[in-house]
Amino acid sequence: MKKKVSIIGAGIAGMSVGSYLQMNGFETEIHELHNLPGGLCTSWQRNGYNIDGCIHWLVGSAEGQSLYNAWNELIDMKKLQIYDHDIFYQYEDESGKCIRFYNNIDLLEKELLEKAPEDREVIRDYIHAARRFSSMKLPLGKPRELFTLKDMGETVFRLGPYLGLLNKWSKVSIADFAGRCRNPLLRKTIENLFVPEMGIVFVMITTAWMHNKTAGYPIGGSLAFSKLIEERYLALGGRIHYHSRIEEIMTRSDGSRNQACGIKDSQGKEYPADFVVSAADGYTTLFRMLKGRFVDSKTNAFYNNNLLFPSYLQLSLGISRMLESSASSLIFPLTQAVKIDPANTLSEIGIRIHSFDPNLAPEGKTLITALIPSREHKYWVNLRTDEFENYKEEKERIIRELVSGMEKRLGPLADYLEMKDLSTPATVIRYTNNWKGSFEGWIMTPSLGFRQLPLSLRGLDNFWMAGQWVSPGGGLPSALMTGRGVAEIICRKTGRKFKTESFNS
Numbered sequence: 001m002k003k004k005v006s007i008i009g010a011g012i013a014g015m016s017v018g019s020y021l022q023m024n025g026f027e028t029e030i031h032e033l034h035n036l037p038g039g040l041c042t043s044w045q046r047n048g049y050n051i052d053g054c055i056h057w058l059v060g061s062a063e064g065q066s067l068y069n070a071w072n073e074l075i076d077m078k079k080l081q082i083y084d085h086d087i088f089y090q091y092e093d094e095s096g097k098c099i100r101f102y103n104n105i106d107l108l109e110k111e112l113l114e115k116a117p118e119d120r121e122v123i124r125d126y127i128h129a130a131r132r133f134s135s136m137k138l139p140l141g142k143p144r145e146l147f148t149l150k151d152m153g154e155t156v157f158r159l160g161p162y163l164g165l166l167n168k169w170s171k172v173s174i175a176d177f178a179g180r181c182r183n184p185l186l187r188k189t190i191e192n193l194f195v196p197e198m199g200i201v202f203v204m205i206t207t208a209w210m211h212n213k214t215a216g217y218p219i220g221g222s223l224a225f226s227k228l229i230e231e232r233y234l235a236l237g238g239r240i241h242y243h244s245r246i247e248e249i250m251t252r253s254d255g256s257r258n259q260a261c262g263i264k265d266s267q268g269k270e271y272p273a274d275f276v277v278s279a280a281d282g283y284t285t286l287f288r289m290l291k292g293r294f295v296d297s298k299t300n301a302f303y304n305n306n307l308l309f310p311s312y313l314q315l316s317l318g319i320s321r322m323l324e325s326s327a328s329s330l331i332f333p334l335t336q337a338v339k340i341d342p343a344n345t346l347s348e349i350g351i352r353i354h355s356f357d358p359n360l361a362p363e364g365k366t367l368i369t370a371l372i373p374s375r376e377h378k379y380w381v382n383l384r385t386d387e388f389e390n391y392k393e394e395k396e397r398i399i400r401e402l403v404s405g406m407e408k409r410l411g412p413l414a415d416y417l418e419m420k421d422l423s424t425p426a427t428v429i430r431y432t433n434n435w436k437g438s439f440e441g442w443i444m445t446p447s448l449g450f451r452q453l454p455l456s457l458r459g460l461d462n463f464w465m466a467g468q469w470v471s472p473g474g475g476l477p478s479a480l481m482t483g484r485g486v487a488e489i490i491c492r493k494t495g496r497k498f499k500t501e502s503f504n505s
């Protein structure tokens, strides 16, 4: 009889574990609290607009990279149309001066030297590292748990030439690196490359990927992308139970060892299984579904001491005219500051003009989105729960004030506004259950560097975790690769040779 695996969460990680296990002869079922696949990798429809809620770049989007080969096991990558941006983003100040952060390293170097010649040394450091990283080939991430001496050797061989730079720049945060700039425009441009607490090395590597055109955007958007993986999983014989919120991971003990033996949903229904994988939020998995019984002091300290990517509000506007811009992503000042919540007042805004994807707005019209980071998830959840009318009014106010604050830069918006939407941290928690509404799990800070969390728990057999909560930095590749890794470990445990099936192979 086939071994049965219960998987919690139909995000990219959960569907990845499920697909690889189906390829290897397991019977799997995914339980998902929402009614859609994808988790954070999602989109939603409003008034004829297809609001994208996730993918800015998909690492492994082009051939020649091991990650591309892994994606091609889940998605027919040849059929995916990829758009590569020329400009990562453009930062503009009050006087209209701007820096274009080009994805091509040569153009970027020229632009930065031209705009901030006094920061030649900082620019040289960034450009030198990004150029070096552009020839780095990542090994196909086998889980650490299965590493052999040969794998270690191969990793050292591949990464050896870059270790010095990786080590040096993983110890410097984006904020500290930006702090070296004398030119205020360059300082702000670098500060806003990603969350300021993250190691600068990760954006240097991103620049290298962008330069190589291996981190493009899949036309159609995030939900369409997630649905392709759902399609693959279902075609391989997997099953997804939507609207199925899991409350408990069941365990049994044979006296000396504890084993996971199934899951229980919010209706109290039990689903017995030989193995359980949680690809859902890490905090809920460890402290609620397993009631904290298998959290050792190291994991506890990790959850207490490390910094999460913040939660966020997403403003989405449908404008019934075309908006032209050479950079699709820009940050510029608002004409007046806008209070978002008790801890956040915006004086500038980062927007994305989605005209590069014709599927997101009706012809001749434009979808604009803006991500507004906020760690005020409690405020938003309480406001929504206790004062729903105020919650709605606050959202209306924020939309109104942001629209008005952007008009100086973007031209008339209010008169052309035919769709408006503001999701909040309460929305993120409601639909994905991510802890504190975080959008990517743990930040790779200088103190965390490249550290990964174990995929299993000491003291609990037949249980694994996959996804952004075991792989700091999160992201779609981590979801894919941790899912793949867990499937490989389960194959090893049951004496099977791990096999994969690619499209067009």
Ligand SMILES: Cc1cc2nc3c(=O)[nH]c(=O)nc-3n(C[C@H](O)[C@H](O)[C@H](O)COP(=O)(O)OP(=O)(O)OC[C@H]3O[C@@H](n4cnc5c(N)ncnc54)[C@H](O)[C@@H]3O)c2cc1C
Binding pocket: 008, 009, 010, 011, 012, 013, 014, 031, 032, 033, 034, 037, 038, 039, 040, 041, 053, 054, 055, 056, 057, 058, 059, 244, 245, 246, 247, 279, 280, 281, 284, 371, 431, 432, 433, 434, 439, 440, 466, 467, 468, 469, 474, 475, 476, 477, 479
């Ligand atoms: C705005 C935004 C932009 C992003 N941009 C990028 C990008 O450009 N490139 C990139 O690589 N990454 C990006 N990311 C990050 C990326 O989307 C995530 O890191 C990745 O999708 C995480 O996948 P996951 O499967 O680990 O987790 P999730 O997507 O969180 O999936 C977990 C799933 O588990 C379900 N679940 C949770 N609890 C339960 C329960 N109790 N019972 C049943 N089901 C449950 C959830 O509903 C969810 O579907 C972005 C994220 C956001 C929000």
